[in-house]
Amino acid sequence: MQHRVTEFFVGLLFGLGLIVAGMTDPSKVLGFLDLAGHWDPSLAFVMGGAILVGLGAFAVAKKRTTNFLGGALHLPTSTDIDKRLIAGGLLFGAGWGIAGFCPGPAIVSLGAGQPKAAVFVVAMLAGMALFEILERMQARRTAGAQ
Amino acid sequence: MTIDWNHFTPWASLVGGILLGLASAAFILVNGRILGISGIVGGLLRPKAGDAGWRIAFVLGMLVAPLLYMRVAGPVVATIDASWGAVVLAGLLVGVGTRYGSGCTSGHGVCGLSRLSPRSLAATLSFMGAGFAIVFVIRHLIA
Numbered sequence: 001m002q003h004r005v006t007e008f009f010v011g012l013l014f015g016l017g018l019i020v021a022g023m024t025d026p027s028k029v030l031g032f033l034d035l036a037g038h039w040d041p042s043l044a045f046v047m048g049g050a051i052l053v054g055l056g057a058f059a060v061a062k063k064r065t066t067n068f069l070g071g072a073l074h075l076p077t078s079t080d081i082d083k084r085l086i087a088g089g090l091l092f093g094a095g096w097g098i099a100g101f102c103p104g105p106a107i108v109s110l111g112a113g114q115p116k117a118a119v120f121v122v123a124m125l126a127g128m129a130l131f132e133i134l135e136r137m138q139a140r141r142t143a144g145a146q
Numbered sequence: 147m148t149i150d151w152n153h154f155t156p157w158a159s160l161v162g163g164i165l166l167g168l169a170s171a172a173f174i175l176v177n178g179r180i181l182g183i184s185g186i187v188g189g190l191l192r193p194k195a196g197d198a199g200w201r202i203a204f205v206l207g208m209l210v211a212p213l214l215y216m217r218v219a220g221p222v223v224a225t226i227d228a229s230w231g232a233v234v235l236a237g238l239l240v241g242v243g244t245r246y247g248s249g250c251t252s253g254h255g256v257c258g259l260s261r262l263s264p265r266s267l268a269a270t271l272s273f274m275g276a277g278f279a280i281v282f283v284i285r286h287l288i289a
Contacts (some may be wrong), residue, residue: 003177003201004224004261005203006177006194007204007207008204008210009168010173010204010258011204011205011208012207012214013169013172013213014181014204015207015208015211016211017164017216018164019162019222020214021161021165021166022155023161023162023222026225026228027162027224028167030281031153033277033278034285036147036279036282037150038148038150038153038162039148040154041149041155042158042159045155045156046159047158049166051168051260052167053171054167054259054260055260057174058257058261060175060264061175061261062261066178067176067178069178071177072181073172074160075176076258076263077227079265081264084247085265086268086272087247088218088272089241089247089254089271089272089273089276090197090249090276091242091243092244093280094280095235095236095238095239095242096240097276097277097280098232098235099226099236099240099275100228101240101253102171102250102251103240103244107238108185108208108211109212109222110223111208112222116226118266119230119233119234119239120234123236124187124237126238126241127243127245128188128191128244128245129241131241131242132245136226
């Protein structure tokens, strides 16, 4: 239960960070992505600020085998730069550029009562579910071929 | 290219970014996990036993954030120009793409770059590149 409280507050902090940063306003995100128009560089400062703190935290994490509470530390092990990674990134970036929403800000805007954010989140969940289904079909086909 | 000085918010964005960094730091050091929204949410679709609680707690925190912000600081401004159809298409692309590419702006962009992962750098360049390209097409070729 203690853990659930921490996770709630980390989610709250992350959500507040997104709002303060301007990430929950799609027109601001698109202003950053519009290099050829009136470019708003603000989002570079969001990434810069986040990575500034993150560099220290992950340097500490890499030297440890457990988290501060003694539990498991799940650092990613995959280092492959493959077709999936790049194609997934391109699909995601296209969606991000169409609406100006990435997953975090969309969920926070849903909490703020934005109807279009709600529709975006439902479509995003449908996309994630579609991915799961395609993955399972692919796995079955691979298993069947052997 | 011209700089949009009217909308440029370096300080607010820097402070917001630091908050995102602090949240990511707390998540890896206290909970032992990468703070990646698409992974946290995607894992709820087919949760393993005992793996849903922390995801739900985190998402609830995100949903409460705007309510708290609105009470203290004022409205959460969001200008969404995309049509309903475009919003649906965008959501589908983001859903499939983030799962296929194992992450989004938080997991690859913030946490991945912070841990100096070449894989996450490649992912970040992919989605940033696609974002720049599609906005160029929509705003400068079609419109």
